[in-house]
Every structure is written in structure tokens, then in C-alpha cells.
Amino acid sequence: MSIKYQLKRSIKRKTLAIKIKENQVLVYAPNYLALNVIEQWLTSKQDWIEKHLANQQKSPLAKSVLELECVTFMGKTYSLVYESDSVQSKVTLDGDVLRINTSKRVKHIEEKQLSLLMQFAAQQLTSYCEEKAADMANKLKVSFQMVSVKHIKSRWGSCDTKGRLQFNLQLASAPLWVINYVIAHEVAHLQVMDHSHRFWQVVKMLYPEHKKAESWLKENGFKLDIFKVSNFRKKVVEGDGFEPSKAMPSDL
Ligand SMILES: [Zn+2]
Incomplete structure (x- = not known):
């Protein structure tokens, strides 16, 4: 077995699963399963594992977002500056410099910085999606209730x-043309709820190159989890548990 992995057995588990997390391969297996069976199965997944490991290594975003000097949201690149001298924690935009200023009273500075950065990304994504979705809905002569952004697991x-339209926060660092596709997809559902031929005709009308965007998401989607929230304590993350980073299903 040439793959280095960490085995996690459990009595409750009924199936085998692999997770790639921070360049480590974690294998989840039922308690009773013989090691050679597990390894045989892993060997059959070797290509998949190697591909995902290689992708994680070449991704500059594998680091914590707080270590980066700049970050791109909605196609705009911002330099990050951290300060810790304000009365109230806040984010200010100064040209293309994003100042993340935490209050002097904050105990867990990194957690607060991360949550401020996420709030900023969520605001940017929400207003972008609202505007685009309104344009597209106009074309179809349909309307929507509201747009919200949050971390959606899958x-x-x-x-x-x-x-009600909802978008995954991780889209904030995707290229704009990819975000536009996801918006088109959801707006098309205002007219056709299922994924029938008629639905795809509507998507195509709003966004002719939908196949290209779909395959971009399939191949690169997992790189968009730049916040790596799982590295931080859950309490900053406002309820709704953020899962460890993993490839997002292509399903919208
Ligand atoms: Zn859909």
C-alpha cells in the first residue's frame, strides 16, 4: 500500500469512506472489516486520492486565509491588513485594502478576524447575487422573495x-463567470423546479456556457473553502456547523 493514511474505525459505521483533509488521507471504516479488505478498496481509489492530494498541495489556498496577503472576492482582489486597536471590531475598505480591525477587548483574535472576513465576503456575495438574480428574473418575468448567503454543506x-434563493458562501472566491452560472441555475428554478429538459433550456437561455461552469465547479470547487472554518472553534461560526473541507458535490 503506497498511500499513507490514518484509519478511523467505529462500531456505528456501516460503510467505507475517505476524507482528504490538510493533505492527510483519513479512512473511516466499520470496526469488523479486515485490514486487507480496506486496503484493497483503498487501492481501487488510488487515482482519486492522488488527484485530490495533488490538488490540495498546489492550491495556494491550502493555508489559513488569515495568512494570505490578499484575497479575491467577487473577482476583486483585496490586500489584507490586520489591526487590533478599535473600540468595536470592524472591517473597513480603503481603496483595495481591507482593514480587519478587532477590538482591544477581543480574546480570540484569529477567530474574530476570520468571522469579520466572512461577514465581508457574505455581504459582497449577497449584494452581487441580488443584483444578478434580479436581472435574470426580469428576463424570465418571474420574481423571487429574497437572497441569502450561508455555508451550505453540500x-x-x-x-x-x-x-427564496440561497447561495453558498464559498462561492465568494469563485470566478465571476462561475458565480453567474450558479445564479442562473437557481433563477431558472423559479420557472422550472426540476432538472428536466425544459429546465436546462431555461438555464441555457440565461447562461449559454453552463456546461463549462459546471465542470469548473466539479474540478475546482473544493478549492473554494478558503475560510477553513473547521480549524477554528465552532462558537464563532454562528450555529450551523461548518464541516471540514471536502470536495463539494457537483449537484447544485
Ligand atoms: Zn438545480
Whole structure:
């Protein structure tokens, strides 16, 4: 077995699973399963594992976002400056410099910095999606209730029967043309709820190159988890547990 991995057995588990996290391969297995069976199965997944390991290593975003000098949200690159002298924690935009200023009273500075940065990304993404979705909905002569942004575990976006559109926060660092596709996809659901042929005709009308964007998400989507929230204590993350980074399913 040429793959280095960490085995995590459990009584409750019924199936095998692999997770790649911070360049480590974690294998989850039922307690009773023989090691040679596990290794045989792992060997069959070797290509997949190597591909994902290589991708994690070449991704400059594998570091914590707080270590980066600049960050790109909605296609705009910002230099990051951290300060810790304000009365109230806040983010200010000064040209293309994003000043993340934590209050002197904050105990866990890194957590606060991360949550401020996430709030900023969420605001940018929300207003972008609101504007684009309104344009696209106009074209279809449909309307939506609201746009919200949050971390959605397994989807890039969603649209419910009440016309509420939701987008994954991780999209904030995707290229704009990819974000536009996800918006088009969800807006198209305002007209056709399922993924029928008729639905894809509507998507195509709003966004002709949808296939290119879909394959970009399939190949690169996992790199978008720049916040690596799982490295930080959950309490800053406002409820809704952020899962360890993993490849997002292509499903929207
Ligand atoms: Zn869909």
C-alpha cells in the first residue's frame, strides 16, 4: 500500500469512506472489516486520492486565509491588513485594502478576524447575487422573495417553492463567470423546479456556457473553502456547523 493514511474505525459505521483533509488521507471504516479488505478498496481509489492530494498541495489556498496577503472576492482582489486597536471590531475598505480591525477587548483574535472576513465576503456575495438574480428574473418575468448567503454543506445554491434563493458562501472566491452560472441555475428554478429538459433550456437561455461552469465547479470547487472554518472553534461560526473541507458535490 503506497498511500499513507490514518484509519478511523467505529462500531456505528456501516460503510467505507475517505476524507482528504490538510493533505492527510483519513479512512473511516466499520470496526469488523479486515485490514486487507480496506486496503484493497483503498487501492481501487488510488487515482482519486492522488488527484485530490495533488490538488490540495498546489492550491495556494491550502493555508489559513488569515495568512494570505490578499484575497479575491467577487473577482476583486483585496490586500489584507490586520489591526487590533478599535473600540468595536470592524472591517473597513480603503481603496483595495481591507482593514480587519478587532477590538482591544477581543480574546480570540484569529477567530474574530476570520468571522469579520466572512461577514465581508457574505455581504459582497449577497449584494452581487441580488443584483444578478434580479436581472435574470426580469428576463424570465418571474420574481423571487429574497437572497441569502450561508455555508451550505453540500450545495452551491438552492431555490425553494416560496422563491427564496440561497447561495453558498464559498462561492465568494469563485470566478465571476462561475458565480453567474450558479445564479442562473437557481433563477431558472423559479420557472422550472426540476432538472428536466425544459429546465436546462431555461438555464441555457440565461447562461449559454453552463456546461463549462459546471465542470469548473466539479474540478475546482473544493478549492473554494478558503475560510477553513473547521480549524477554528465552532462558537464563532454562528450555529450551523461548518464541516471540514471536502470536495463539494457537483449537484447544485
Ligand atoms: Zn438545480
